[in-house]
Amino acid sequence: MDNNIPVVSKLFCSGTPTMLMIRRRPIVVNGGGFVVxxxxxxxxFVVDGCGILGSKSELMVxxxxGEPILFISRKMGRKDLTGGKDFYHVEVQAGYDQAFIIGVMAILDNINRESTRC
Known part of the structure; x- marks a missing residue:
């Protein structure tokens, strides 16, 4: 019996292990980010870096x-209440799993050696 449940969609699932390559892009290409x-x-997958949407505080996955799955936005405004750069809004598009989104955020955070650094 198959106990695998897709996180986002069956379209992103494989019956066998899949190797994915992640390549960082220079900041001059779509604001940086990376291509999977x-x-x-x-x-x-493609992650467009900050600045591609006209705001220097948004990432798009x-x-x-090329269809957007999610946007990651830095919360702007009252930094004394939000803790500065430590607070982000994430808009998850309909039909996508919130756990997947948190996983993506954790990977990005780790790459940047922020709070999930090892």
Whole structure:
């Protein structure tokens, strides 16, 4: 019996282990971010860095077709209440799993050696 439950969608699941390659982009390309490809160099996910949407405090995660999955925005405004750069708003599009979003945020945080650094 198959006990696997898709986190986001069955479209993003494979019956076998899948190796994904993550490549950082320079800041001049869509504000930085990174591109995730499979071993055949097919784009699976894209993360556009800050500044691509006209705001220097937003990240956008897209699927391989370029469809937005989520936006990560730094909370702007009353820094004394939010703790400065430690508070973000995340808008999860309909049909996508919130646990996946938190996983993405944890990876980004770890890459930047923030609160999840090892």
């Amino acid at each position: 490809t499979d071993l055949n160099h097919n784009v699976v 897209k699927d391989g077709e």
